Amino acid sequence: MRNSSMRNRFGTTAAIALMVSVGTVLLSACGPENGDSAPTAAPTGSAAPAAPAPTGSAPGAGAPGTAAPGAPAPSGSAAPGGKEVNGTSAANHLTISTGTRTVALNGTTVDFGTVVRDLAWSPDGRKAAFVNGDGDLVTANPDGSGKVVLAKNPGGETWSHPTWRHATKDPIVTDTGDKALERFAAIVFTSEKGGTLRLEKVATKSPGATPEVLTPSSSEGGGDPIPQPPQTGNTWANAGGHRGEIVYANTPANEVYLYDDYIRPSTREMGKGSQPALSPDGEHLVFVRSVNGHDHLFTRSTQGDQKAEKDLTPSAATDYTQPAWSPDGRTIAVRTPDGISTLPADGSAAPTQVSTIKGLPSYRP
Template sequence: MSVHNSSVRNRFGTTAAIALMVSVGAVLVSACGPENGDSAPTAAPTGAAPGAAAPGTTAPGAPAPSGSAAPGGKVVNGTSAANHLTISTGTSTVALNGATVDFGTVVRDLAWSPDGKKAAFVNGNGDLMTANPDGSGKVVLARNPGGETWSHPTWQHATADPSVIAGAEALERYAAIVFTSEKSGTLRLAKVLTKSPGATPEVLTPRISEGGGDPLPQPPQTGNTWANAGGHRGEIVYANTPANEVYLYDDYIRPATRDLGKGSQPALAPDGEHVVFVRSVNGHDHLFTRSTQIDQTAEKDLTPSATTDYTEPAWSPDGRTIAVRTPDGISTLPADGSAAPTQVSTIKGLPSYRP
């Protein structure tokens, strides 16, 4: 079995592809009206057939969107309140709770807050936004200054640990959204506090605290992308594109960044104890998982018999299931690798779970 360490064939991975999406999204969002925090419109999407249902509803006589089967037995939606799965496709509509919700603006790279009450995403103008799950209450958290492409936000968070850190004020620096910023071909991670709408994002600098001995090698400062938060101490995993490496970033006690091995598109388990990532094997993108503990380095291929590409993984809130994108839609599999992936939706988009 040959293992290739080149970067995964990411459908959203190239700068050109992202830039194109921003350009197209800007045209789409211009038809949606101003983003001023008002509730999202409820009209059917442009181009809908006469008599089509409004977003978030099902047309009279139509099959229920969740669990209904297309010809051949494939599920046409796959989202429900029970499984927490949501799918964003780079349009104004998001599949969740077995329905389609119109956010009234382009939604790219949707991510949910730890309590599930807010969504974060990049709109068609390239701005970082938050909104309620029904698309209302939209807020521009950070406005793109131009000349940059923002993507893949994630909600960083932490809980108080009396032995290390305590109090709401001490935890405020972890109530933030981390995302990728690309400028002039250079990728960096950026961060903005959720309590400060309109603030200028700051560059997140992965680093290792210096001890009293020889200087420690510092992780790369550029080429960093695809951040994903988990755990209870502000931990983030991210990928470094030039090195094709996955890193774990943690500065809860002191700055610490660790290399977790070859891969891309990492996702951190809700408890922070495991990471899943993508690596190319024998011509297909496989899913691998490993512990985040420093003394446990064994990896497991969750898709050893893959005959298609599995990319953009996301953990369920209970940490038992992983959703993944395929060329045919969305599939899910047990996080322990005890069963092969099963297609649950024909919607082609980015999977995420709402806690």
């Protein structure tokens, strides 16, 4: 079942339980089906969701992909014509998390020693954040070492799709000292409990802390009251820019929002769609919307005076989902039923398949 603007072809945000002993493996929480809908299973704090090998997610700004289900090590599978395709390298910064314990990056695979779901990278690329097999929020080094449980899942909740929110000093805004910026140093993620989706956050330097609910809001103006954005149904947060901005999707409204509380809270509707991603400079966003039976990629400026949207995949003959920006903002990686493709962020060329690994794309800065 898909909502009015997007077919739920890529799975729920939550982990999908193992259905057979071989062949079907737990995928990433942003799995191949219904990527922006509520999770179907809730990991508990003590028991990991069924899976033959732990899966995970990495923090990140970026590498695409998730290894093919059931693959013991996502090192790439044969592409049409027999060519072996991996698609990741130190040069392109692309990474692919597969919902297993292995992550494709730097042209090889890394065993994180635990399930990695929804891998995301820190702004400096030195740490990865993900949800492990117990449903906990974990950070680790790029080689899988130095794992720290940043937040323990209390049980009865499903956590997914973490993103690193941050801000830097602004020469124009005088009150952006170190303490003022610390509140932006957080990982924002989706929490599903009892069928209700909310965004939560936890400080990056407080292991073992209890997450707080993130409440997007807008400051009241001097005239009529400003309508406040919905507090539930929010999912798929993605951070970008230098002022702690995040974009996220609201599932019931099938709407993408931009939230910024750098100086004062501001939440803006950015258009119908799901699975948004904010560019590294915070100036543009890309999101998914269904058009003529396929999931297309749309982009638009985040500036209030520029509302024009552009369909980056007007001739789509397949589904393009789970987009991620390259560190330089020039390329977008996207998941397809056949693996990972990339395309210019300005839409000047059609998507090109770069990997047959099927997973969540992300870029490591």
